[in-house]
Amino acid sequence: MSSLPNQKIEKACQEALKKFQQIGSDDHNEVQSKLEFVLGSYKFDQNPVGLYEIGAMALSKLKGIKKQKPKLVSQKLIDSLEKALTTA
Numbered sequence: 001m002s003s004l005p006n007q008k009i010e011k012a013c014q015e016a017l018k019k020f021q022q023i024g025s026d027d028h029n030e031v032q033s034k035l036e037f038v039l040g041s042y043k044f045d046q047n048p049v050g051l052y053e054i055g056a057m058a059l060s061k062l063k064g065i066k067k068q069k070p071k072l073v074s075q076k077l078i079d080s081l082e083k084a085l086t087t088a
Contacts (some may be wrong), residue, residue, distance in 0.1 A: 016081055
């Protein structure tokens with residue numbers, strides 16, 4: 001099994017986490033803390049299941065933010081997260 005899809009989802013989740021940290025809203029504390037947890041967990045055990053699960057949750061939140069404030073979230077971030085989620 002190639003680890004390339006795992007690297008893509010890991011990178012996409014890291015980018016999503018950075019964006020949530022930049023936004024800094026308490027509304028996103030749950031998804032932010034879950035991203036931090038699954039990224040740390042993945043580094044420890046190399047099991048990407050949590051990255052895909054929480055990545056999907058992050059994608060949904062980011063799309064919602066983009067609808068309300070289009071300039072806050074880049075389409076590139078959403079696209080890279082979607083692509084990483086579909087290459088599982």
